[in-house]
Amino acid sequence: MSDIEKKDDFIPTPLQVRFAELYCDVTNRQKTYQEYADELGCSRMQLYRFRQDDRFMKWLKAKIDKSLDDSIGELILHGIREAKKPGGYQYWRTLLEMTGKFIPGLHIEGALEPPKIQFIVNRSEEIIEAESPEKIEGGDNEKD
Numbered sequence: 001m002s003d004i005e006k007k008d009d010f011i012p013t014p015l016q017v018r019f020a021e022l023y024c025d026v027t028n029r030q031k032t033y034q035e036y037a038d039e040l041g042c043s044r045m046q047l048y049r050f051r052q053d054d055r056f057m058k059w060l061k062a063k064i065d066k067s068l069d070d071s072i073g074e075l076i077l078h079g080i081r082e083a084k085k086p087g088g089y090q091y092w093r094t095l096l097e098m099t100g101k102f103i104p105g106l107h108i109e110g111a112l113e114p115p116k117i118q119f120i121v122n123r124s125e126e127i128i129e130a131e132s133p134e135k136i137e138g139g140d141n142e143k144d
Helices: 014-024 033-040 044-052 054-083 089-098
Strands: none
Touching: 014 033, 014 044, 014 054, 033 044, 044 054, 054 089
């Protein structure tokens, strides 16, 4: 028998499908197995037996992954909205961690201070500076 013929396609029962739908719904608060059982009209032990079935757990994990993939855009947008609010540091950190851009222990001097900007009003006029560098790229800062 080839590997393809040995492939075990798990077919969930209607109760398992309904449980997975409830379990994967990201809008639900975290429920206990008793609450799921009450809603599904089965025993809590039945749901625990589902968890003991490796094929069901593999199938459920695939459903959870798909649910997360389907929701990730909405979750990221929510995180960005929350991060923009005062005290949204943890949202930014989480978003940076999710994208692999978070660097633990990184400290940027003056990151929270407004930048010092040089304004060139007109090349033939005076240069207004926030700092006084010796030269500005593309010209010099001496007055005529």
